[in-house]
Each structure stands twice: as C-alpha cells, then as structure tokens.
Amino acid sequence: MKEFLLYTGCTTPVRLPGYEKAVELVLEKLGVRLTTMKDANCCGAQYIESVNHVAFAAMSGRILALAEKENMNIIAICGACSGSLKHVKYDLDNNPELLAEVNDILEEEGLKYTGKTQVKHLLQIFREDIGYDAIKSAIVNPYKGIRLAAHYGCHVTRPEEIVQVDDAENPTIIDRIIKAAGGTAVDYNGKTRCCGGPLLAMDEEVGNAIGRDKIENIRAENVDGIVTACVFCDIQLTQVQFGEEAGNKPKIPVITLPQFLGPALGIDEESLGISLIKINPQAILKAH
Amino acid sequence: MTQQTKEQPPINHIPSSTFAKDISREPGGEGIMQCIQCGMCTASCMVASKTERYRPRKLIQKILLGKREEVLSSELPWLCMTCRLCEERCQEDVDLSEIFTAVREMAAREGYIPPVFQNTIDKVLEDGWLLNDAYTDFEEDDRDDLGLDTDLGWNNEFVKKLKKKYFEGGAKK
Numbered sequence: 531m532k533e534f535l536l537y538t539g540c541t542t543p544v545r546l547p548g549y550e551k552a553v554e555l556v557l558e559k560l561g562v563r564l565t566t567m568k569d570a571n572c573c574g575a576q577y578i579e580s581v582n583h584v585a586f587a588a589m590s591g592r593i594l595a596l597a598e599k600e601n602m603n604i605i606a607i608c609g610a611c612s613g614s615l616k617h618v619k620y621d622l623d624n625n626p627e628l629l630a631e632v633n634d635i636l637e638e639e640g641l642k643y644t645g646k647t648q649v650k651h652l653l654q655i656f657r658e659d660i661g662y663d664a665i666k667s668a669i670v671n672p673y674k675g676i677r678l679a680a681h682y683g684c685h686v687t688r689p690e691e692i693v694q695v696d697d698a699e700n701p702t703i704i705d706r707i708i709k710a711a712g713g714t715a716v717d718y719n720g721k722t723r724c725c726g727g728p729l730l731a732m733d734e735e736v737g738n739a740i741g742r743d744k745i746e747n748i749r750a751e752n753v754d755g756i757v758t759a760c761v762f763c764d765i766q767l768t769q770v771q772f773g774e775e776a777g778n779k780p781k782i783p784v785i786t787l788p789q790f791l792g793p794a795l796g797i798d799e800e801s802l803g804i805s806l807i808k809i810n811p812q813a814i815l816k817a818h
Numbered sequence: 819m820t821q822q823t824k825e826q827p828p829i830n831h832i833p834s835s836t837f838a839k840d841i842s843r844e845p846g847g848e849g850i851m852q853c854i855q856c857g858m859c860t861a862s863c864m865v866a867s868k869t870e871r872y873r874p875r876k877l878i879q880k881i882l883l884g885k886r887e888e889v890l891s892s893e894l895p896w897l898c899m900t901c902r903l904c905e906e907r908c909q910e911d912v913d914l915s916e917i918f919t920a921v922r923e924m925a926a927r928e929g930y931i932p933p934v935f936q937n938t939i940d941k942v943l944e945d946g947w948l949l950n951d952a953y954t955d956f957e958e959d960d961r962d963d964l965g966l967d968t969d970l971g972w973n974n975e976f977v978k979k980l981k982k983k984y985f986e987g988g989a990k991k
Contacts, residue, residue, distance in 0.1 A: 540948035551964040568971040581926035684901035724901035
C-alpha cells in the first residue's frame with residue numbers, strides 16, 4: 531500500500547472537514563494510506579507570500595522538511611497549499627542562497643531541507659499513483675444520467691511547468707474520474723477561470739461577481755452539479771450562490787471530488803460528511 | 819534633429835525606468851523587461867472583466883515608465899488574484915503574478931500594506947495558521963462526528979521566530 535503524509539492546510543479541517551475525511555476514506559479504498567502531518571504551520575500562501583519571500587519560503591520549507599524527517603511524500607488537498615509547497619520546493623531547489631537561509635532557521639529545531647520530498651496534489655495521486663483503470667474497476671455503484679461540471683482551481687493547475695498536475699489550458703483529470711464513476715463530464719465556457727476566491731479580501735464584490743460568472747457559465751450547460759478539487763474553490767462556488775446578488779435562481783450543488791467518488795466506490799454517505807455539504811447534493815447522489 | 823542629438827543626451831525610448839530595473843532585480847520580478855504591452859493579460863483577466871479599476875497591462879506599463887510612488891502606494895498590485903491565467907497565455911513568458919508579488923514585497927518594505935492583508939499577516943504570525951479564531955466547538959463537533967482528530971496540533975513557535983527575524987525591527991529585506 532502506498533503511503534503519503536497529508537498536509538491538510540488551514541482551511542479544510544475547519545471549513546470542510548467532510549472533504550478531509552473523504553480524501554482519507556477514498557484513497558484508503560483505492561490503496562493509498564494517509565498519515566496526517568502534525569506540528570505543522572500555515573504554508574504562508576497569499577499573505578506572507580506577498581510581503582516577504584524568505585519568510586514564505588521558510589514556512590513552506592518547514593512543511594517540506596517535516597515530511598523529509600518522516601521520510602514521506604506530501605499530499606496537499608488545497609490549491610493554495612499545493613501551489614505554495616511546489617513553488618517553494620522549486621525555489622529552494624534552484625536558489626542556493628535562499629536554501630542556506632531557510633536551512634539556518636530550520637536547523638534550530640533539528641530540521642533540514644534537502645529536496646528529497648515530493649509534493650503531490652490529490653488529483654496527481656488519482657492519476658499517477660492509482661490510475662483511471664483502477665478507479666474504474668473499483669466502482670461498485672456507478673452514477674447514471676447525471677451531468678457534472680469540473681472546476682480544477684487555478685493554483686492546482688498553474689503554472690503547469692512547476693505544479694505538473696495536468697494540462698493547464700485543457701485539464702482532464704476530474705472529467706475522467708467523473709466518467710469513470712458513470713457520470714457525464716460537461717465542458718463550459720471559462721472552465722479554467724478563477725472562482726474569485728483570492729479577491730475576497732481586497733474586493734468582495736468583484737470576487738463574488740467572478741464566482742457568479744462561473745456559476746452562470748456552468749448553469750448554461752444544464753448540469754446537476756459542480757465537482758471541485760480545492761477547498762477554497764468549493765467554498766467560494768457555494769457561497770456565491772447565496773445572498774441577494776444570487777437572486778432566486780436554483781442552486782447548483784457543489785461537491786468535492788472524493789465526496790462525489792466515495793459513494794460510487796461503496797463508501798456510505800454519512801462517513802463522507804455528505805450531510806455537511808451546504809447545497810444538498812442528493813440530486814447527484816441518488817442518480818444510480 | 820542630428821544637431822540636437824549631438825548637444826543633448828539621447829532620449830531613451832525604451833521604457834526601462836529605474837523602478838522597472840529595481841523590480842527586475844527582485845525575486846519574481848525578473849521578467850518585466852520582456853513585456854511588449856500586447857494586452858493579452860488584460861484580455862484574459864477576470865478581475866479586469868468585472869472592474870475598470872484594474873488593468874494588468876497598464877499596471878506593468880506604469881512600472882516600465884517608472885511611476886514608482888503611484889504604483890507602490892496604490893491598491894492595484896494587490897488586486898491580482900494570482901490565478902495565472904494571463905501567464906499561461908503570455909507569448910513573452912512574463913509572469914505577472916510573480917512581478918506583482920515582487921511589487922507587493924517592495925511596497926510592504928516601504929510601509930504600504932493594505933489593512934486587510936496586515937490583519938491576516940498578524941494573525942498568521944501569532945497563531946501559526948489562518949483560522950484559529952474560527953475553530954469553535956461547532957467545528958470540533960463536526961470533526962468528532964466524522965472521527966477526525968479534534969486537536970489540529972498547529973505549531974506557532976516557528977512563525978513567532980519568523981516574526982522576530984523578518985517582521986520586527988524596521989523594514990528588512
């Protein structure tokens with residue numbers, strides 16, 4: 531059985547614990563065992579990243595070094611975390627000065643970054659470590675007659691040359707898993723565009739307008755739900771469907787990839803935290 | 819004209835201000851001189867599609883032209899979502915989000931940080947993670963029901979060390 535060290539990030543454990551649990555259960559079912567990283571810190575994405583690149587490299591670098599100490603590779607389930615860890619890994623592997631400064635700080639608690647730990651986003655584990663054929667053959671309860679839109683997340687797939695997850699302009703991993711589980715993967719206008727989440731701090735109105743734009747492009751394709759692979763995207767595409775600006779339009783369920791895949795693998799809904807999903811996804815889950 | 823050129827120093831028509839050169843020496847800012855101002859970035863930008871305040875091409879142009887104070891003190895570099903859609907499409911390989919991150923870092927050193935960023939930075943450097951205040955009994959119960967560990971075990975010693983080293987005692991590179 532393959533093993534990975536799960537770096538949950540700050541947001542998933544608090545805002546989307548069902549996603550965290552579903553990642554664990556679905557991967558276990560598909561032959562990948564996870565251990566949760568302890569004594570970690572925030573990866574530093576967006577906030578520390580914006581104001582001090584050495585401090586940012588130290589924060590993500592410490593997470594990489596903790597994994598090295600355990601002699602394990604990391605799985606990240608949030609776009610911001612996987613993006614930060616991969617970027618900092620790239621910087622540390624290519625900038626000896628930065629590496630020396632970060633290691634000076636890490637040394638104080640007996641940690642060292644040497645670069646041997648790999649970082650993978652959840653989508654990579656599905657494609658590289660499990661494979662579509664294995665997923666397909668593990669499906670015991672396939673979906674029937676549902677149309678689903680995949681949303682990949684900017685930091686999950688870009689920049690392609692550093693994150694190495696999928697084709698950045700035409701990503702297919704989520705779509706292929708939707709198909710493997712018996713659903714119909716539907717393309718839509720602006721599929722690789724942002725959910726608007728990263729702008730909420732600076733301009734909530736514009737950030738939400740960007741999210742609603744995405745929802746309307748998806749709605750135009752008459753889908754039953756949206757499948758996500760990043761905690762921030764999932765929360766943003768859900769919350770923009772509430773409130774005055776959203777009007778009275780029917781809400782489109784938003785579900786994370788492992789919570790969608792789990793029931794098709796025979797994992798019961800309750801253990802996957804389905805009841806915590808804000809927009810009832812039963813229209814998807816009943817389609818068998 | 820030839821006469822004039824001899825008497826006066828030649829006018830440099832290549833937009834390469836000292837500010838742009840400074841940015842190009844910052845980590846992430848290296849590619850700014852490659853920009854040909856084609857506007858592919860603005861055409862791809864979702865923020866630009868929803869607000870007239872923000873035009874990534876124009877922001878790069880301001881840097882190339884040396885509008886240092888205007889750029890560093892404005893909200894513009896902080897409006898980039900770092901979604902990198904423009905970078906994926908830029909034919910000259912200009913990494914705009916990296917450049918704007920370099921601009922933000924320079925702005926931060928000179929004391930310009932949007933309050934909303936500063937507040938979150940302060941929280942992260944205190945707690946070690948983003949959502950310490952949001953993690954209440956309700957969320958703990960949800961985790962407990964799912965059989966997940968309720969002790970998230972975040973480390974805050976390390977960020978305190980970073981705070982002391984990089985964020986106190988004046989602006990520091």
